[in-house]
Amino acid sequence: MTTSSSQVHSLAVPNRRLPRISLGMLLVLPALTAILLLYALPLARSLVTAFRDSSGAWTTDHVVRAFSLYGRDMLFSVGVVSVSLALIAAISIAISGYLVLGATPWAVRLLRWLYRWPLFIPFVVTGQIARSFLATNGMMNNVLVETGLMASSSAQSFLDWRGLVLTFAWKQVPFVTLLLAGAMAAVDRSHIEAARNAGANRLRCLFEIVLPQAAPSLWVGLILSLVAMLSVLSVPMMLISGNPTMMTAMMAHRITYYGDYGIANALGLFSYALTAVTAWVYLRLTLRREATA
Amino acid sequence: MSTEALTLNNVTVDLRQQRILDGIHLDVSPGSFTCLLGPSGCGKTTLLRAIAGFTPLSQGDIRLGARSITHLPPEKRHTAMVFQSYALWPHMSVGDNLGYPLKLRGVPRAERKRRIAAMLERLELGGFESRAVTQLSGGQRQRIALGRALIIDPPLLLLDEPLSNLDAAIRRSLRSELRRLQKSLGITTIMVTHDQEEALQMADQIVLMRAGKVIQVAAPQTLYQQPADLGVARFLGVDNTVTRHEQDPTVGSRAATFGFRTRDARINEPLRPATLTRKGRVTECVYTGDGYQISLDTNEAELFATANSPIALGTFAVLQVPESALIPFGPDDRHLPPLDRHEDIA
Numbered sequence: 275m276t277t278s279s280s281q282v283h284s285l286a287v288p289n290r291r292l293p294r295i296s297l298g299m300l301l302v303l304p305a306l307t308a309i310l311l312l313y314a315l316p317l318a319r320s321l322v323t324a325f326r327d328s329s330g331a332w333t334t335d336h337v338v339r340a341f342s343l344y345g346r347d348m349l350f351s352v353g354v355v356s357v358s359l360a361l362i363a364a365i366s367i368a369i370s371g372y373l374v375l376g377a378t379p380w381a382v383r384l385l386r387w388l389y390r391w392p393l394f395i396p397f398v399v400t401g402q403i404a405r406s407f408l409a410t411n412g413m414m415n416n417v418l419v420e421t422g423l424m425a426s427s428s429a430q431s432f433l434d435w436r437g438l439v440l441t442f443a444w445k446q447v448p449f450v451t452l453l454l455a456g457a458m459a460a461v462d463r464s465h466i467e468a469a470r471n472a473g474a475n476r477l478r479c480l481f482e483i484v485l486p487q488a489a490p491s492l493w494v495g496l497i498l499s500l501v502a503m504l505s506v507l508s509v510p511m512m513l514i515s516g517n518p519t520m521m522t523a524m525m526a527h528r529i530t531y532y533g534d535y536g537i538a539n540a541l542g543l544f545s546y547a548l549t550a551v552t553a554w555v556y557l558r559l560t561l562r563r564e565a566t567a
Numbered sequence: 568m569s570t571e572a573l574t575l576n577n578v579t580v581d582l583r584q585q586r587i588l589d590g591i592h593l594d595v596s597p598g599s600f601t602c603l604l605g606p607s608g609c610g611k612t613t614l615l616r617a618i619a620g621f622t623p624l625s626q627g628d629i630r631l632g633a634r635s636i637t638h639l640p641p642e643k644r645h646t647a648m649v650f651q652s653y654a655l656w657p658h659m660s661v662g663d664n665l666g667y668p669l670k671l672r673g674v675p676r677a678e679r680k681r682r683i684a685a686m687l688e689r690l691e692l693g694g695f696e697s698r699a700v701t702q703l704s705g706g707q708r709q710r711i712a713l714g715r716a717l718i719i720d721p722p723l724l725l726l727d728e729p730l731s732n733l734d735a736a737i738r739r740s741l742r743s744e745l746r747r748l749q750k751s752l753g754i755t756t757i758m759v760t761h762d763q764e765e766a767l768q769m770a771d772q773i774v775l776m777r778a779g780k781v782i783q784v785a786a787p788q789t790l791y792q793q794p795a796d797l798g799v800a801r802f803l804g805v806d807n808t809v810t811r812h813e814q815d816p817t818v819g820s821r822a823a824t825f826g827f828r829t830r831d832a833r834i835n836e837p838l839r840p841a842t843l844t845r846k847g848r849v850t851e852c853v854y855t856g857d858g859y860q861i862s863l864d865t866n867e868a869e870l871f872a873t874a875n876s877p878i879a880l881g882t883f884a885v886l887q888v889p890e891s892a893l894i895p896f897g898p899d900d901r902h903l904p905p906l907d908r909h910e911d912i913a
């Protein structure tokens with residue numbers, strides 16, 4: 275009854291489908307416009323600017339100069355980001371693993387409560403804290419000297435690549451842990467118990483049973499961290515004074531002192547490429563996993 | 568590793584200040600098949616988990632063979648547990664699932680491969696090595712989970728309702744398959760079930776639990792014919808209880824109550840000597856496949872009996888139970904030992 279009447283209806287008024295499409299369009303439009311205007315357009319513009327000279331002619335000049343001027347900074351960025359990601363992954367796995375497999379209930383509860391705090395501190399403040407903590411006469415060295423663990427003469431500044439790595443890790447570990455611990459908690463408890471029953475200790479359980487099942491969340495967390503580290507300006511500006519430094523600092527330098535958008539965009543191009551490659555690798559991995567599952 | 572005896576001594580478990588298991592004593596002889604039977608929530612799973620090492624004891628001792636395993640972590644106990652949900656690892660193939668316990672024991676790859684293939688043959692799943700476990704049927708998963716437990720030749724096999732997720736037909740066939748496998752390997756096995764039929768069919772010894780305590784440990788026949796008390800009897804299908812009358816058979820003259828099963832009570836048959844009889848009004852008549860189940864309203868209780876043909880509702884009928892089918896209970900609802908019968912007859 276109902277189907278036939280609705281068929282008749284749609285046959286009689288074929289153009290009734292039209293308003294529905296436009297209603298859908300209407301709903302999508304704000305989001306679409308925002309993405310186009312605020313994201314796609316600037317992205318395209320910056321890509322184009324990277325390949326145009328001041329007269330508007332096409333050129334690869336900016337890219338070549340960006341590489342020759344800032345090649346070291348690019349390598350430095352890649353290095354710092356890679357070491358940071360490795361550190362972030364290691365610490366996040368350790369914390370989430372303990373949250374899921376830990377045998378001391380009060381320690382697990384305390385850790386669960388503690389690890390999230392850095393999440394609520396912005397990058398600028400993090401940079402400031404790290405600065406006063408890691409400097410030559412900063413808190414870390416003071417404590418080490420006071421407690422007699424280190425001679426005051428051997429105190430050195432950590433405000434270089436090490437400071438960057440530590441700061442990035444401090445800021446990003448809680449975020450990645452949040453994702454990873456959630457995914458690990460979702461792993462069926464009996465999978466862990468079955469493994470332990472089969473003879474696996476906690477560590478093997480973590481790396482052979484829990485982590486493989488939670489890995490997609492780890493990858494997502496690391497890729498988002500990569501993007502965050504490549505885009506943050508405050509931390510490298512505050513922690514590193516000389517050369518080489520992160521590309522964001524160099525881009526800002528290029529724009530504020532020279533008004534040179536061409537080279538700044540060429541540097542940006544490199545950041546895009548780096549994240550794009552990582553995202554592509556991740557997609558390949560997940561697609562292959564889904565194909566075999 | 569050869570099969571071993573299991574001994575539980577005063578095993579007590581508290582979870583969140585609540586006593587879940589209360590002073591459990593149990594001896595399981597090597598190579599035997601023991602069923603833990605009892606109503607939902609009585610602590611069967613908890614007991615199994617305590618043996619496997621997942622639930623800490625607040626008192627007591629668990630021994631496997633000569634050694635105490637009470638304080639060992641689960642991975643050092645070498646028990647093999649099959650989980651109710653099977654708990655196959657979804658990121659590993661069938662072969663990897665079976666091979667993981669061997670890998671943990673450092674068995675070389677070639678040897679692993681050979682033993683996985685042999686186990687799959689044994690489970691009648693030959694050639695399934697590279698299948699994803701997510702693509703298996705319920706019965707196949709169950710068998711892989713069993714294979715994963717057996718592949719290390721464990722001294723003790725623990726099964727938590729391994730058949731309860733399966734449909735009736737697979738269940739029956741797996742029941743005998745499991746029993747055959749257990750016998751051929753001679754492995755000490757403890758299985759949790761709340762299905763009395765399953766326990767009676769499979770077990771050498773049944774442990775009947777209630778509210779965290781062991782009520783009775785007996786062979787299936789003994790448990791079926793001489794349940795420790797009325798509660799156990801009801802759990803084992805003794806649906807009818809009557810208070811003893813003067814004219815009732817002399818068996819267990821000290822009995823206050825008799826219990827009997829519905830299928831032992833007949834309706835409107837020629838009266839025989841040495842039987843218990845009760846008269847009542849028929850209130851219900853249900854076809855059960857083997858015959859008709861009749862509900863009888865007597866003065867003291869509602870009783871159930873079996874008839875070959877339907878009986879009109881509202882009519883009066885006589886229920887008759889042979890003396891041999893009567894289970895005598897004392898005033899405290901405890902079963903009267905068979906010794907009493909002899910004394911009574913003498």
Ligand SMILES: Nc1ncnc2c1ncn2[C@@H]1O[C@H](COP(=O)(O)OP(=O)(O)OP(=O)(O)O)[C@@H](O)[C@H]1O
Nearest residue numbers: 582583587605606607608609610611612613614761
């Ligand atoms: N982690 C826990 N914390 C607190 N109480 C628990 C916990 N696990 C189980 N219990 C309680 O212990 C009692 C026994 O549970 P258990 O799972 O052993 O029962 P069971 O005999 O296996 O029941 P079923 O036949 O329904 O599986 C239940 O009352 C349950 O509520």
Ligand SMILES: [Mg+2]
Nearest residue numbers: 611612613759
């Ligand atoms: Mg249970």
